[in-house]
Amino acid sequence: MIKARIKFEKTGSMKFIGHLDVMRYFQKALKRAKIDVGYSEGFNPHQLMSFASPLGLGLTSCGEYLDLQLKSVTSSEDIVKRLNDVMSEELRVLDFKVLPEDAKTSMSILAACDYKITLRQGYHLWENFRQELDAFLGNDTILFTKKTKKSTKEVDLKQSLYEYKIDYEAEEFSLFMQVTSGSVFNVKPELYLQAFYESKGMEYSPFTFEIHRLEMYADTNAKKGEVNMNGSDKKRVLQPLSEFGETVS
Amino acid sequence: MRKLAVSDEILLTIDKPARYIGNEYNMVVKNPKEVDVRFCMCFPDVYEIGMSHLGIQILYDMFNKREDVYCERVYSPWPDMDRAMREHKIPLFALESQDPVKAFDFLGITLQYEMCYTNILQILELSGIPFYATDRSEEDPIVIGGGPCAYNPEPIADFFDIFYIGEGETKYDELLDAYKEMKKNGASRREILEGLAQIEGIYVPQFYEVSYKDDGTIETFKAVNQYAPERIVRQAVTDVTNSSYPEKPLVPLMRVTQDRVVLEIQRGCIRGCRFCQAGMLYRPIRERDVNRLKELADKMLEATGQEEISLSSLSSSDYTDLKELVYYLIDECGSKGVNISLPSLRIDAFALDVMSKVQDIRKSSLTFAPEAGSQRMRNVINKGLTEEVILKGAMDAFRGGWNRVKLYFMLGLPTETEEDIEQIAVLSDRIAREYYTIPKDERNGKVQIVSSTSFFVPKPFTPFQWTRMATPEEFLQKQRFLKGKMKEQLNAKSIKYNWHEVELSALEGLLARGDRKLSKVIMDAYKDGCMFDSWSEYFVYEKWMRALENNHLDINFYTARERSYDEILPWDFIDIKVSKKFLEREYEQAKKAVVTPNCRQNCSGCGAAVFSGTKCGSGR
Ligand code: SF4
Numbered sequence: 001m002i003k004a005r006i007k008f009e010k011t012g013s014m015k016f017i018g019h020l021d022v023m024r025y026f027q028k029a030l031k032r033a034k035i036d037v038g039y040s041e042g043f044n045p046h047q048l049m050s051f052a053s054p055l056g057l058g059l060t061s062c063g064e065y066l067d068l069q070l071k072s073v074t075s076s077e078d079i080v081k082r083l084n085d086v087m088s089e090e091l092r093v094l095d096f097k098v099l100p101e102d103a104k105t106s107m108s109i110l111a112a113c114d115y116k117i118t119l120r121q122g123y124h125l126w127e128n129f130r131q132e133l134d135a136f137l138g139n140d141t142i143l144f145t146k147k148t149k150k151s152t153k154e155v156d157l158k159q160s161l162y163e164y165k166i167d168y169e170a171e172e173f174s175l176f177m178q179v180t181s182g183s184v185f186n187v188k189p190e191l192y193l194q195a196f197y198e199s200k201g202m203e204y205s206p207f208t209f210e211i212h213r214l215e216m217y218a219d220t221n222a223k224k225g226e227v228n229m230n231g232s233d234k235k236r237v238l239q240p241l242s243e244f245g246e247t248v249s
Numbered sequence: 250m251r252k253l254a255v256s257d258e259i260l261l262t263i264d265k266p267a268r269y270i271g272n273e274y275n276m277v278v279k280n281p282k283e284v285d286v287r288f289c290m291c292f293p294d295v296y297e298i299g300m301s302h303l304g305i306q307i308l309y310d311m312f313n314k315r316e317d318v319y320c321e322r323v324y325s326p327w328p329d330m331d332r333a334m335r336e337h338k339i340p341l342f343a344l345e346s347q348d349p350v351k352a353f354d355f356l357g358i359t360l361q362y363e364m365c366y367t368n369i370l371q372i373l374e375l376s377g378i379p380f381y382a383t384d385r386s387e388e389d390p391i392v393i394g395g396g397p398c399a400y401n402p403e404p405i406a407d408f409f410d411i412f413y414i415g416e417g418e419t420k421y422d423e424l425l426d427a428y429k430e431m432k433k434n435g436a437s438r439r440e441i442l443e444g445l446a447q448i449e450g451i452y453v454p455q456f457y458e459v460s461y462k463d464d465g466t467i468e469t470f471k472a473v474n475q476y477a478p479e480r481i482v483r484q485a486v487t488d489v490t491n492s493s494y495p496e497k498p499l500v501p502l503m504r505v506t507q508d509r510v511v512l513e514i515q516r517g518c519i520r521g522c523r524f525c526q527a528g529m530l531y532r533p534i535r536e537r538d539v540n541r542l543k544e545l546a547d548k549m550l551e552a553t554g555q556e557e558i559s560l561s562s563l564s565s566s567d568y569t570d571l572k573e574l575v576y577y578l579i580d581e582c583g584s585k586g587v588n589i590s591l592p593s594l595r596i597d598a599f600a601l602d603v604m605s606k607v608q609d610i611r612k613s614s615l616t617f618a619p620e621a622g623s624q625r626m627r628n629v630i631n632k633g634l635t636e637e638v639i640l641k642g643a644m645d646a647f648r649g650g651w652n653r654v655k656l657y658f659m660l661g662l663p664t665e666t667e668e669d670i671e672q673i674a675v676l677s678d679r680i681a682r683e684y685y686t687i688p689k690d691e692r693n694g695k696v697q698i699v700s701s702t703s704f705f706v707p708k709p710f711t712p713f714q715w716t717r718m719a720t721p722e723e724f725l726q727k728q729r730f731l732k733g734k735m736k737e738q739l740n741a742k743s744i745k746y747n748w749h750e751v752e753l754s755a756l757e758g759l760l761a762r763g764d765r766k767l768s769k770v771i772m773d774a775y776k777d778g779c780m781f782d783s784w785s786e787y788f789v790y791e792k793w794m795r796a797l798e799n800n801h802l803d804i805n806f807y808t809a810r811e812r813s814y815d816e817i818l819p820w821d822f823i824d825i826k827v828s829k830k831f832l833e834r835e836y837e838q839a840k841k842a843v844v845t846p847n848c849r850q851n852c853s854g855c856g857a858a859v860f861s862g863t864k865c866g867s868g869r
Pocket of ligand 1: 532847851852853854858865
């Protein structure tokens with residue numbers, strides 16, 4: 001079997017399609033495109049595929065990843081074209097790479113994600129919002145109480161905020177963030193906004209902002225199960241998940 | 250980017266937003282401004298159910314093949330969305346263009362089961378279309394109903410402008426052409442309805458008047474418009490091989506009830522089971538050519554990428570070239586990772602061979618539908634399955650490694666006695682006993698038998714259309730009796746007994762053989778909050794009983810009453826081309842427990858031969 005990685009985008013109304021449904025969409029699209037996919041054994045054989053990280057309902061993205069196993073490949077260009085010919089305008093394949101035989105799944109190596117956060121149409125922010133948010137994210141610690149059904153836990157979100165930038169040039173609000181992701185530790189970008197609103201004693205409405213995922217990375221300097229967050233001894237070396245394989249021509 | 254009718258805020262707060270966004274693969278996109286007729290096709294139940302229905306896919310494809318028509322779809326908004334739409338005043342919209350349903354020329358509603366009637370009112374209300382056909386204006390779409398429940402349209406007659414009686418492939422082109430022409434000439438709504446009433450198979454309820462006797466039965470049923478025919482004749486396809494069939498079915502974005510490609514191998518049934526409405530309504534048997542089916546299977550799988558294909562028909566085993574088709578599919582699909590599902594297959598050597606190839610024996614179960622426990626009862630309903638055949642099938646399967654059996658029965662069939670009911674338990678037990686005759690080291694653990702009973706609901710256009718249905722109390726008593734008998738069996742521990750909800754069946758019985766007086770009851774029940782009645786979590790029997798009471802109607806008049814042959818039945822004005830004389834004869838034979846041979850053994854001259862290509866009953 002040949003290991004391969006697909007990068008794709010999810011936009012428009014497809015943001016209302018859940019993660020499992022995206023998987024089913026790909027299963028069918030791969031069949032329509034007659035890609036030579038590998039199957040598991042047994043009476044109900046299924047395609048061997050896995051996603052880097054499920055995208056929450058309502059989010060859009062131009063940096064989603066899907067790993068799969070194929071019996072044969074033509075060329076990257078051909079596979080991207082064949083898939084896009086049988087897929088929705090709002091779910092497009094951007095890239096196809098063949099991975100080395102010993103490649104780990106994107107799910108297991110995912111370390112960080114880039115996000116872009118913008119204001120949803122019809123919503124408004126107060127005058128010095130950008131400056132105040134900028135100052136808040138610049139604090140040494142960003143304490144946030146995570147509430148689950150069972151417990152409440154205080155966490156410092158600053159540790160997992162690798163980069164951020166607020167665009168002051170643009171007319172509309174736009175925030176770029178890079179945060180910790182993956183199976184060991186995962187943060188959602190809206191937590192920072194929620195923490196900010198709470199610090200102001202205000203209620204955060206989940207609909208004020210639109211969240212768009214831009215890219216996913218692996219940390220090539222991290223060992224299995226290790227997360228190099230801010231303040232850890234090791235240096236992070238982030239590499240986009242699409243850069244682990246080869247384009248086939 | 251497509252603009253959606255509902256805001257992100259709402260779509261992200263309700264359950265399963267994918268129900269409302271359209272954009273399925275193979276969805277047809279047209280510019281509504283460039284067509285002459287906009288048709289909105291509705292299945293009045295939740296998206297997952299509606300999307301699983303073959304009939305809509307056939308018509309959707311057929312209408313959209315016409316350049317002058319744009320056919321779109323709508324399903325019942327689930328109660329959470331219903332609430333949001335009312336609160337935010339969002340009119341019901343079609344999935345494709347996301348335009349309001351009210352802007353369409355037609356709203357076509359498919360009527361697959363009686364329990365969806367209140368959902369029709371929900372659709373109308375959310376669309377902003379007046380409930381009653383006679384209250385509608387030039388601005389409103391023409392509301393047209395079709396499907397099996399249209400064969401007794403009377404309980405919902407007041408809500409529809411038109412009913413289409415028969416198979417959609419036959420008269421819709423004529424109807425759409427006529428409408429287009431009249432619209433172009435500026436015809437009024439009334440003129441359009443009068444024009445359409447002249448097309449065969451079209452029933453315009455407001456052009457008919459019913460009067461009743463003191464006892465509540467029908468005195469007269471008369472056409473009161475010069476263009477309305479006295480009798481409406483069912484329309485049926487003669488050549489199903491060359492009739493329209495979707496080669497690129499829609500592929501939903503979310504999991505739906507039947508998430509697969511459906512291949513309709515034939516229409517109609519030769520068996521003539523006396524309780525079965527479909528078996529009468531879709532006479533005669535019409536087989537689709539096997540080469541066409543192979544071609545369709547290939548094309549549909551390629552155009553959808555679906556991982557499963559299912560054969561659809563009332564009785565697959567009767568399809569002449571079944572072996573050829575099934576082995577072709579196994580060869581083709583197996584290599585492509587596609588599963589095959591074969592419902593309604595009679596258990597025999599061929600079926601067992603196929604099943605062992607397409608499913609995991611240890612995980613699958615055998616299904617038998619004897620429908621009745623005793624041979625006498627099976628003769629009454631003309632179910633040609635004998636105990637011998639069941640036991641032999643089961644035994645062969647047990648030897649092949651199966652150990653799970655599902656059995657389906659009905660309670661409350663005409664002439665049923667306690668003895669007949671007891672036989673359901675006895676038969677279940679006998680199958681288990683057979684299993685244990687196999688030496689221990691050759692069998693596969695314990696046997697598991699699941700016996701289910703449903704309550705018999707008499708339906709129009711069957712030999713039992715005159716029969717008295719049992720009351721809920723009687724049904725429950727029968728059920729209790731059977732439960733007791735099940736416990737007495739030797740293998741009681743291996744038998745699981747499942748049953749249906751009695752109240753749902755009672756209501757189904759009321760609506761199935763109802764008359765026009767019931768429209769008020771349906772309206773009152775809806776106003777009282779009834780909706781999604783086929784969903785047990787939403788079904789409130791008491792509200793229906795209250796609605797009946799407020800309208801001074803007795804459910805037993807409709808259900809628990811034996812009709813006489815000379816009574817005018819509410820659906821008598823429809824001619825399905827299976828003669829009333831034949832149905833009467835069949836009822837008499839039933840009472841004597843005499844079997845009628847199936848169409849291939851011997852034609853009984855039911856009348857449906859008019860729709861047959863060559864020799865009726867052969868299917869060819
Ligand atoms: S006409 Fe004869 S063969 Fe044809 S459907 Fe009727 S009974 Fe069957």
